[in-house]
Amino acid sequence: MESLQLLVSGLANGCVYGLIALGFVLIYKATEALNFAQGDMMMLGAFVTLGLTNDHYWALPFWVSVPIALLLMGAFGYVLEITLLRRMSGQSQIAVVVLTVALGFIIRFLAGAIWGHEPQSLESPIAGVNVRFAGLVLGLDEVAVILVTIVLTGLLYLGFARTRLGLAMQAASQNQLAAYYMGIPVKRVSALIWCLSGVVATAAGILLASKGSIDPNSGLLGIKAFAAAVIGGLGSLPGALLGGLVIGVIEPFAARYVAAGFSQVVPYAVLLLVLIIRPSGILSQIREKKV
Amino acid sequence: MSLLELEDVTISFGGLTAVESASFAVNPGEVFALVGPNGAGKSTIFNLVSRYCTPSGGDIRFEGKSILGCAPHDIPRLGIARTFQNIELFEHATVLQNLLIGRHTHRQSNAISEILHLPGVRSEERRHRLAAEMVIDFLDLQPYRESLIMGLPYGVRKIVELGRALAVEPMLLLLDEPASGLSAEETDEVAFWIEDIRQVMGITVLMVEHDMGLVSSVSDRVLALADGKTLAIGTPQEVQTNPAVIEAYIGLGDDGANE
Incomplete structure (x- = not known):
């Protein structure tokens, strides 16, 4: 029973990692850029929601704040692309990495300046409610995290595979020049991807902040999420979720069964192992093997 | 004129x-x-x-x-459709997928009906598939329909690029x-x-x-x-x-x- 309980809370954590990893993968899939500010965008999205909804700030109803925050953060992602990242086209991937790392620092500083550096919890209707299910005590927040993640991953996966915009994104990532002459507005597509990843990051942030607490440094979770994206295979949306779940589940078990100093290292040890055994990740590029 | x-x-x-x-x-x-x-x-x-x-x-x-x-x-x-001197194809996609991207400007369905894969979307997809198949038949690309571009020889890629431009109609x-x-x-x-x-x-x-x-x-x-x-x-x-x-x-x- 105890391991089941650990498993569920691990899965819930893993879903948050998975959602942040989805943001990494979205941007990587569509523009081949790595956004190391993804974790910080998650944190900012959480704080924006918290700022709108907590009694201490604007005290708007939770279900009003959520769409506003998603909208604001989508716009934030869009503006980031058209003002900063668009100028980086033609630059090396490393230049983009450095830019986004710096962006992460700026966001962290801004969030600290506006909302303070103390951990705060989002006052959401799903926080602190327990449900009993088959002898397990589950937090409603944990159940919500798992459900929202499954739905979002599914929608994004289908969106990429089936919609006109999704196909345009895939085409633009493979060959920009050719994509233009297939009638794909490549620049607008990249801006939309950043908008979308801002929205996904905010969803992750809202879930994280209602499950526990959030402070400006929570954005550093992005590192774990990046590991999750790599484990799952950068470029695969279901892979991102899978990678997130792997890391999320390993953590509580490692904390329970591995000596205190080492438990933190276990997720990265798994990352190393995956990189050695299956360098392109668990789910990614299986297709390439056919060649 | x-x-x-x-x-x-x-x-x-x-x-x-x-x-x-x-x-x-x-x-x-x-x-x-x-x-x-x-x-x-x-x-x-x-x-x-x-x-x-x-x-x-x-x-x-x-x-x-x-x-x-x-x-x-x-x-x-x-x-207007064009080809390139140095062949600009979608390398990680198949020949058929490349031709279908050529149909991009002719696609009309919206995102929601596409995600749900409604009958309207299916019939539209059949239409585009048909257009792509006509190009495949015209250029004798049948043996390569499901091949990834990156594995194809130069001469075939050249023809696929021509085919993709034709798929634009x-x-x-x-x-x-x-x-x-x-x-x-x-x-x-x-x-x-x-x-x-x-x-x-x-x-x-x-x-x-x-x-x-x-x-x-x-x-x-x-x-x-x-x-x-x-x-x-x-x-x-x-x-x-x-x-x-x-x-x-x-x-x-x-x-x-x-x-």
């Missing part, structure tokens, strides 16, 4: 004038070729027409309307050196296809080509360029015997250019 019209088009890169007051008109249903030595400005004219570059002077009109206000991604919607097809790097047999096949593209599909063709054999066998009119300036315009025979053209291809006179 001519389909495509260039009027006094000039463009310079830094101090170099790549194209100097080029004026010509391509009539509907004709095959029009641009020839000239390397650096003559042929590809630049292609890039101007496909709106990759903007001229410093002059006007470019398609169906009588100026297209200088259009972005590159508006070009296929106008009815353009009025005007821009072919940038369709025979470069191809064997003699493959070049003959390209000549045969260009003939069919014009006659069966009714598509007007503007092409850049070095192979004078191919140019004279398929083109109605030829424009010869050197150093960005127009040397001659006329039938392949007229242009090949033009003294200024022969001069520009020093050492490659009438016979040499036919090799």
Whole structure:
């Protein structure tokens, strides 16, 4: 029973990692850029929601704040692309990495300046409610995290595979020049991807902040999420979720069964192992093997 | 009315004038070729027409309307498709997927019905698949339908790129050196296809080509360029015997250019 309980809370954590990893993968899939500010965008999205909804700030109803925050953060992602990242086209991937790392620092500083550096919890209707299910005590927040993640991953996966915009994104990532002459507005597509990843990051942030607490440094979770994206295979949306779940589940078990100093290292040890055994990740590029 | 019209088009890169007051008109249903030595400005004219570059002077009109206000991604919607000298395909996709992306401007369904895969979307997809299959049949690409581009030989990629441009169903097809790097047999096949593209599909063709054999066998009119300036315009025979053209291809006179 105890391991089941650990498993569920691990899965819930893993879903948050998975959602942040989805943001990494979205941007990587569509523009081949790595956004190391993804974790910080998650944190900012959480704080924006918290700022709108907590009694201490604007005290708007939770279900009003959520769409506003998603909208604001989508716009934030869009503006980031058209003002900063668009100028980086033609630059090396490393230049983009450095830019986004710096962006992460700026966001962290801004969030600290506006909302303070103390951990705060989002006052959401799903926080602190327990449900009993088959002898397990589950937090409603944990159940919500798992459900929202499954739905979002599914929608994004289908969106990429089936919609006109999704196909345009895939085409633009493979060959920009050719994509233009297939009638794909490549620049607008990249801006939309950043908008979308801002929205996904905010969803992750809202879930994280209602499950526990959030402070400006929570954005550093992005590192774990990046590991999750790599484990799952950068470029695969279901892979991102899978990678997130792997890391999320390993953590509580490692904390329970591995000596205190080492438990933190276990997720990265798994990352190393995956990189050695299956360098392109668990789910990614299986297709390439056919060649 | 001519389909495509260039009027006094000039463009310079830094101090170099790549194209100097080029004026010509391509009539509907004709095959029009641009020839000239390397650096003559042929590809630049292609890039101007496909709106990759903007001229410093002059006007470019398609169906009588100026297209200088259009972005590159508006070009296929106008009815212009192009190929590239260095083949620009979606490498990690299959031949069929590449052709289907060519149908992008013809897709109309919205995101929600696409995610739900509603019957309307399915019938639209069948229509695009049919259009792609017709191109596959036309270019004999059946053996490669499900192959990834990155594993294909050069000659096949060249044909896939032509196929993808045809999947756009353009009025005007821009072919940038369709025979470069191809064997003699493959070049003959390209000549045969260009003939069919014009006659069966009714598509007007503007092409850049070095192979004078191919140019004279398929083109109605030829424009010869050197150093960005127009040397001659006329039938392949007229242009090949033009003294200024022969001069520009020093050492490659009438016979040499036919090799």
